[in-house]
Amino acid sequence: xxxxxxxxxxxxxxxxxxxxxxxxxxxxxxxxxxxxxxxxxxxxxxxxxxxxxxxxxxxxxxxxxxxxxxxxxxxxxxxxxxxxxxxxxxxxxxxxxxxxxxxxxxxxxxxxxxxxxxxxxxxxxxxxxxxxxxxxxxxxxxxxxxxxxxxxxxxxxxxxxxxxxxxxxxxxxxxx
Amino acid sequence: xxxxxxxxxxxxxxxxxxxxxxxxxxxxxxxxxxxxxxxxxxxxxxxxxxxxxxxxxxxxxxxxxxxxxxxxxxxxxxxxxxxxxxxxxxxxxxxxxxxxxxxxxxxxxxxxxxxxxxxxxxxxxxxxxxxxxxxxxxxxxxxxxxxxxxxxxxxxxxxxxxxxxxxxxxxxxxxx
Numbered sequence: 345x346x347x348x349x350x351x352x353x354x355x356x357x358x359x360x361x362x363x364x365x366x367x368x369x370x371x372x373x374x375x376x377x378x379x380x381x382x383x384x385x386x387x388x389x390x391x392x393x394x395x396x397x398x399x400x401x402x403x404x405x406x407x408x409x410x411x412x413x414x415x416x417x418x419x420x421x422x423x424x425x426x427x428x429x430x431x432x433x434x435x436x437x438x439x440x441x442x443x444x445x446x447x448x449x450x451x452x453x454x455x456x457x458x459x460x461x462x463x464x465x466x467x468x469x470x471x472x473x474x475x476x477x478x479x480x481x482x483x484x485x486x487x488x489x490x491x492x493x494x495x496x497x498x499x500x501x502x503x504x505x506x507x508x509x510x511x512x513x514x515x516x517x518x519x520x
Numbered sequence: 521x522x523x524x525x526x527x528x529x530x531x532x533x534x535x536x537x538x539x540x541x542x543x544x545x546x547x548x549x550x551x552x553x554x555x556x557x558x559x560x561x562x563x564x565x566x567x568x569x570x571x572x573x574x575x576x577x578x579x580x581x582x583x584x585x586x587x588x589x590x591x592x593x594x595x596x597x598x599x600x601x602x603x604x605x606x607x608x609x610x611x612x613x614x615x616x617x618x619x620x621x622x623x624x625x626x627x628x629x630x631x632x633x634x635x636x637x638x639x640x641x642x643x644x645x646x647x648x649x650x651x652x653x654x655x656x657x658x659x660x661x662x663x664x665x666x667x668x669x670x671x672x673x674x675x676x677x678x679x680x681x682x683x684x685x686x687x688x689x690x691x692x693x694x695x696x
Binding site (some may be wrong): 356357361370372373374375376377378379380381397401402403404405407408409410412458462463468489495 | 532533534535546547548549551552553554555556557573578579580583584585586587588603620634638639643
């Protein structure tokens with residue numbers, strides 16, 4: 345059920361966290377914090393508050409956000425323990441239907457990435473297909489840690505913007 | 521299974537978050553962030569890192585942490601949706617066995633508190649009994665918002681220290 349911004353602004357914090365708590369994967373604290381900034385002028389303003397909160401975290405805080413994300417095509421997908429949002433996003437990018445060669449390549453690169461950086465590879469699956477994801481994963485394994493932390497956080501913000509967009513009416517509906 | 525600090529320091533971030541993710545209620549991001557600070561000299565150092573991370577959050581971030589906490593003797597207790605840690609702590613303080621008069625007094629004060637402050641009443645249940653909790657709840661309803669935010673955060677840190685203490689061996693075992 346998609347809400348208009350007036351409805352969003354009227355929610356007590358408990359309902360707000362119930363609805364938007366997973367806009368940043370497994371970080372309901374971020375949504376709960378942003379409730380303090382209501383009222384939001386529109387969807388864009390709400391998206392911006394989430395992004396600004398994340399940007400203002402310390403470097404270890406940003407790494408903490410990344411570490412709350414599951415691997416792509418990883419253990420949680422196979423054991424059915426992904427959040428609903430992640431499951432849909434990963435399925436949309438074909439992560440639940442990899443060939444066995446792609447699956448083992450993905451698993452190997454995920455491990456290599458986590459070993460190198462101490463956080464998982466995060467990418468906005470809804471903006472990428474399987475080929476793209478595999479290519480970027482292998483390329484990004486070569487980056488510096490600080491570059492990857494910043495890059496991962498940009499992807500977290502893209503994911504959160506799309507999740508919000510599926511829950512809140514956008515600002516400027518086309519008028520005929 | 522209680523761990524020694526060397527074992528804690530050897531955990532990959534995924535295991536660390538699995539074990540310690542709820543040391544701050546529903547805020548695995550905080551635990552995940554603190555993994556960046558390993559190795560920890562001892563339990564006290566790990567407890568201090570969690571507290572320092574919380575203290576360094578913005579005011580809205582601290583309110584976000586508070587809003588991730590359930591009411592005492594509230595909806596989650598009655599519907600069985602408390603985290604395991606909260607359930608045990610609330611039961612230990614008798615929150616699951618209130619008289620009907622105490623239960624309605626508690627519900628009324630919780631609502632009043634949330635209405636006034638925009639976050640729930642948080643208290644370390646393992647350090648208080650039922651009488652104490654009811655008295656403090658009614659007194660703290662009268663505080664200023666900034667005072668209560670700071671007070672709630674001190675309680676969050678006490679809760680996290682006790683949760684950590686049940687998971688990690690303490691620093692100085694008695695020697696005979």
